[in-house]
Amino acid sequence: MTKVRHSFWHLWGWPIVLGVLTSIGLVSALFSDGGLGDAVAWVALGIPTVIGFWYGWRRRRSGP
């Protein structure tokens, strides 16, 4: 059982975190006009964007 749970979070942990962040970002700016909500949206939407391009661009050191 613990193994199942472990592998669930291993697989879906990051996707869920990024999905929740994106949702927060999309909604928070709706309720603000140039205020705090906009700044929250930039950070919350910015993190998934940066993570996507970071892993997508990154070159790992090539192995032997």
Place this chain on the structure above:
Amino acid sequence: MNSRRIKTWAWVHKWSSLVCTVFMLLLCITGLPLIFHHEIGHLLGTEVEAPKMPADTPRASLDRVIAVAHALHPERVVQFVSQPEDDDGLWFVTLTPTPAPTEDFKSVAVDARTGQVLAQPKFDEGFMWVMFKLHVDLFAGLPGKLFLGFMGLLLLVAIVSGVVLYAPFMRKLEFGTVRRERRPRLKWLDLHNLLGIVTLVWAFTVGATGMINTWADLVIKYWQYDQLSALLAPYKGQPETPKAERGSVQRSLEVALQRAPGMKVGFIAFPGTAFSSPHHNTVFLRGNEPFTSRLLQPVLVDAKTNEVTATPKLPWYLAALLVSQPLHFGDYGGMPMQILWALLDIATIIVLGSGLYLWLKRGKAVPAGAPAQAPAQGAPAAPIARPAVTAKAGS
């Protein structure tokens, strides 16, 4: 998940995305400049702005504003007057051959203080217009819109099935793994999975709200049928209020604003147009809070007597349509949000392009006799994890 179910989901993912990918690429590419249409209009000098004047400058009567615009196109009728949310020094007067919805419209920008014509912006030419038409209806009117809406629905199916397939592909891999040192197909598969899962909620939101927007014309028709028909019962049998009998539009605006203190005018629709009834000037007011400014409160003012007939509450489906618009356009959080919208749009283009590439290169990933039968390093041993198998599963 057993391999039979994986095969079914792979089939759904393959066909839903294959059918919509070309159109989605078109929408993502044409959408990219549209994210910045205000800024581009500014640079090209096509954006109309009212000259700065003190806030207490007396305002011209709306009747005069309309008369000035109408004089430029006396053969046309005025369908709407509207005011940009961020500039109350400006009125846009929209003139068409008849009150019916049409693509053939002229727009006149009039200074709300002096009543002078500022510009006659042409919304139906130029690069941005071509981008807009390709994005909205492929130059094919309502059928084009509904077609793109259906493609949007397929995108949503592709996204959901893609999420289901994320599990068998990524079970044994760390989040963010991109196996670059192996075959290019493996690298693009990993990038497809990575960018697909990262953009998931954004792409689903923009896809779903885009699809909802394609129904706007129908939703407004339904609203007329659903709500206005009951309000118009007392007018049954009467022809559209003739122009000569109509009262002052300025007065209509004033009585509407009195009904809803603190609200601002968004636009006014005249009798017989899609957003009004045959007998009313319908004034659409915006709220003054960040959220309520996106919703509109219609006030139906009798065009003859200038008495308020009704202020019907905005039904949920129109509210949903209005809230879905900013979520599609990304225009509600300043320039940083527009830039994020553009980056996420580019990431989506990569997801679409890599998906197409994976399909084109299907079956070639495991050359006969190559040591691909051995489980790849870090790759799951389940057969589904080898992309070639999935490609076969779908074909």
